[in-house]
Every structure is written in C-alpha cells, then in structure tokens.
Amino acid sequence: MNPDILIERFLEIVGDRGVITDPADLEHYCTDWRGVFKGKAMCVVLPQATAQVAAVVRLCAAENVPLVPHGGNTGLSGGATPDDSGQQVILSLSRMAAIRSIDGIGETMEVEAGCILQVAQEAAAESGMLLPISLAAEGSAKIGGILSTNAGGTNVLRYGMARGRVLGLEVVTAEGEIVNGLRQLRKDNAGYDWKQLFIGTEGTLGIITAAVLQLAPMPRHKATAFIAVDSPEDALKVLRAARQEIGEALNAFELMSGPSVDLVVRHLGIALPVGAAPWYVLLEATSSLGGLREGVEQLFEKVFEREEASDGVIAESERQEMELWSIRESITECESRAGRSVKHDVSVPISSIPSFLQVASEAVERAFPNVRVNAFGHAGDGNMHFNVIVPPETDALALNRLVHDLVVQYGGSISAEHGIGQYRVGELVRCRSEPELKLAVRVKRALDPRNLLNPGKVLPAFLIAK
Numbered sequence: 001m002n003p004d005i006l007i008e009r010f011l012e013i014v015g016d017r018g019v020i021t022d023p024a025d026l027e028h029y030c031t032d033w034r035g036v037f038k039g040k041a042m043c044v045v046l047p048q049a050t051a052q053v054a055a056v057v058r059l060c061a062a063e064n065v066p067l068v069p070h071g072g073n074t075g076l077s078g079g080a081t082p083d084d085s086g087q088q089v090i091l092s093l094s095r096m097a098a099i100r101s102i103d104g105i106g107e108t109m110e111v112e113a114g115c116i117l118q119v120a121q122e123a124a125a126e127s128g129m130l131l132p133i134s135l136a137a138e139g140s141a142k143i144g145g146i147l148s149t150n151a152g153g154t155n156v157l158r159y160g161m162a163r164g165r166v167l168g169l170e171v172v173t174a175e176g177e178i179v180n181g182l183r184q185l186r187k188d189n190a191g192y193d194w195k196q197l198f199i200g201t202e203g204t205l206g207i208i209t210a211a212v213l214q215l216a217p218m219p220r221h222k223a224t225a226f227i228a229v230d231s232p233e234d235a236l237k238v239l240r241a242a243r244q245e246i247g248e249a250l251n252a253f254e255l256m257s258g259p260s261v262d263l264v265v266r267h268l269g270i271a272l273p274v275g276a277a278p279w280y281v282l283l284e285a286t287s288s289l290g291g292l293r294e295g296v297e298q299l300f301e302k303v304f305e306r307e308e309a310s311d312g313v314i315a316e317s318e319r320q321e322m323e324l325w326s327i328r329e330s331i332t333e334c335e336s337r338a339g340r341s342v343k344h345d346v347s348v349p350i351s352s353i354p355s356f357l358q359v360a361s362e363a364v365e366r367a368f369p370n371v372r373v374n375a376f377g378h379a380g381d382g383n384m385h386f387n388v389i390v391p392p393e394t395d396a397l398a399l400n401r402l403v404h405d406l407v408v409q410y411g412g413s414i415s416a417e418h419g420i421g422q423y424r425v426g427e428l429v430r431c432r433s434e435p436e437l438k439l440a441v442r443v444k445r446a447l448d449p450r451n452l453l454n455p456g457k458v459l460p461a462f463l464i465a466k
Helices: 003-014 022-032 050-062 117-126 143-148 234-244 257-268 292-305 318-329 332-338 351-367 396-409 425-431 434-447 460-464
Strands: 044-045 067-070 089-092 099-103 108-112 166-173 178-181 206-214 221-229 251-259 280-286 313-314 346-348 373-380 383-389
Touching: 003 044, 003 050, 022 089, 044 351, 050 067, 050 089, 050 166, 050 178, 050 206, 067 143, 089 346, 099 117, 099 143, 099 206, 108 117, 117 143, 143 206, 221 234, 221 292, 221 318, 234 251, 234 280, 234 292, 234 351, 251 257, 251 318, 257 280, 257 332, 257 373, 280 292, 280 318, 292 313, 318 332, 332 373, 332 383, 351 373, 351 383, 351 396, 396 425
Parallel strands: 044 089, 067 089
Antiparallel strands: 099 108, 108 206, 166 178, 166 206, 221 280, 221 313, 251 280, 251 373, 346 383, 373 383
C-alpha cells in the first residue's frame, strides 16, 4: 500500500492528532536519547485506546508493515529506534497514560503503558503505598517500556526486577488480537503464565498496553549511608554484615570505584562525604518499623572493628540522603564528559564480583592501552556497569567481545537490566548456547512469524528466517 494511503488509514483509526509525519517532529522518535542510534520512520502513530492499538497492528499486519514500539526513549540499547529504511511505523502509547484503578486493600495498581513511572509512583504514594520500581530515568521512562525491557534499577536487591511486580497484563498480539489478562491475583496457576513472554522481550512478541502492578507498603523510616572500603572483597563483607544487621530492610547496595567517584568530584565539584578510598559503597534501608538508624550504627561498629571499612557517614536529613545519592546517579553523566566510553551492563554471581572486576580490568588494560575502566553498579544483585573510557580509535566490538567472553566464563549475563535492543544482538547470538537460541526463535516464530514487531531487536532476522 502506498505510504500516503496507509497514513490516511491510520488517521481514520486514531484521529487527526494521532499521526506524526513532519520530519522535524519525527526526529525525537528516530534517535535514541544518547544520539547513538538513529533511524528513519514512515510515521509515528499515537493511539488513545487499546482497541485503536489493535486496529493499527491489524492494518500493519495486513500490509506487511513493520512496527516499532516506543516508550519514553530512555533505553540504552537502541530497542525503540527504527532502522534507516524509512518503511517502519513507530507506535507510541504516550496518549494511553491513565491510571485506571488503585486497590488499597489488595495493594495493586492498574495502569496504562504510556504512564510515566514517576506519575505512577506519585499516585501510589498519594494512596499510602509504594511502587518500588526505581530508575534514574523515572521522570521520563514509561510503564510499557519498563516492562518490555524488564527494567532493574536500585531496588532490585529487595523488590526484584520489574517482572516481579507484574500481576497481570493486557497485550495486543502480532495479529492485532487483544488478550486481557489484567487479573489482580497473587496466586494463579491456571495454565501457562503467558504474560512472562511479553516482559523483557522488548516488544518483539506483542505490545503491552496495560498492566496490573503489585504495590508495597510505604516505609516510614529510611537510613542512607556512604562507606569507604579498600576493595570489592571488603565491600561484599560489608554487604554480608548489612544483611545480618539490617536484614530484609536493605533496599540498595551500590558499589562505586574510586575513579568513577573521582569523575563526579572533578566534573561537578561535589565534595566527598568520606575520606578518599579505592572503592565506595552506598547503601539504603527502609522499613515501616523503627530502629533502622540503630541497625546501621551497629553495622558501622562491626565493619570498622573488623577493618572492613575505613570511613563512613549516615545521612542526617533528607537533603543529605539526596546528596549521597547524587554522587552515584551522576557517574554516567560525568563519564560522558570524560570522553567516549564503551558500556557493558553485565551481571555475575555476587560472590564473583571481586574476581571478575580484577580479571576483566587487567585484561582490558592489557589489550587496549590508554583506556580507563569506570566500574560501578548494583553489587547487591550482581549487576555491574563495567564501562571503559576509550580513545576515539578504539575497536568497540573487540572490547565488547573481550569483556563478554569473561562474563560468560563467570556464568554471567551480557545484559543485566538494559536489554539487548539492537546494540547487543550480535553478542547475544555469540554468547548464548545454541539450544537457548533455538528455543527463543521457536517462540518468536510462533507469536510473530513474519517478524513485523520490532524487527532487528533481540534476535537477528537471519536467525528467525533459517
């Protein structure tokens, strides 16, 4: 079908304000927020209801037109960016942003895919509850994108990945059929748990249009601490001690290398709250019960007595808590100011973090002179951002392969929370076992046999076509 005629059909479905074709307006949707991935699109379609999403998908299926789902454009793997053919249609659910209901007794929220995470968090808080998915991009990231990438963040240690908060989904399949599984059930063993097929698969199997999310009680008390340690080994000793002293109240346990914190100090002029050290830990605990402060103080006594930490500070106010977190959350921004970097969002078994960091750093610095490792991440759940600041001429693919090969040797994953997108497609094929890839291809062929949903993401076209 002629593109102009197809666009007219889209307008009939979603209305006059529901299609974007102006090149200047398209640019935002065709470029990821870092400017790394760029493409072209025929148009952007913005439905306002699930029935409209289904109609758009049916039309694209009938005309063999590929669709690229688009959320808040906060991804780091190019998963929401079209190719450069100009033949793909971007599907944005930004006009589907309603919070349909909140159940204070069952502690659930039914929310549409286009709702911004921060808006959902605030709605939960107004009802006295917590939506414990927490990301640096929560002011822009949208529920649909968060679920389709199975986003992680800083609270995974306590609350799990995004999929762990999902009780039910509403999905539009590749044929344009609406599947309503918006059940508010914590227990449901009636048949296959099909919703899991659509969480973390980046819109390649279906379009998430709404979800029922499990909320949590709103904590009344919080304790945040910044700790200096000599090594990742000592950091894990602090983690073990924190689990013993604070228990399940421990929300976050972040590990930052000295060089990563130095970048923040240098570029933003932030003063270190503790003495300089090779490594730092930022931990946070929350609870509805009192005694958290005392628990963290007991933790300090234990790790200082055993010489597992050299310095530390506990935040005395909400402002100090924000200042401590700003150090951690500013690392990525300051890394970008330092020059080009090659990023690795990896996970290894928690107990293997020290060995992996040492072996990987030595291997990278040996193979690629004049590079600087910038390592930081969510050590409490095994997720490290092993980034490398490199000269312009560095072979990024060779560097990726070196790091990913070591990750595989440690029994880890080449994507802990950022997804595969288009950035890691080749590496997934190289690093995953053949039986795992065959299984993934079978699922893709069953649910999207013509590869019209987000083609080129997660799995390469040649693998699906075999």
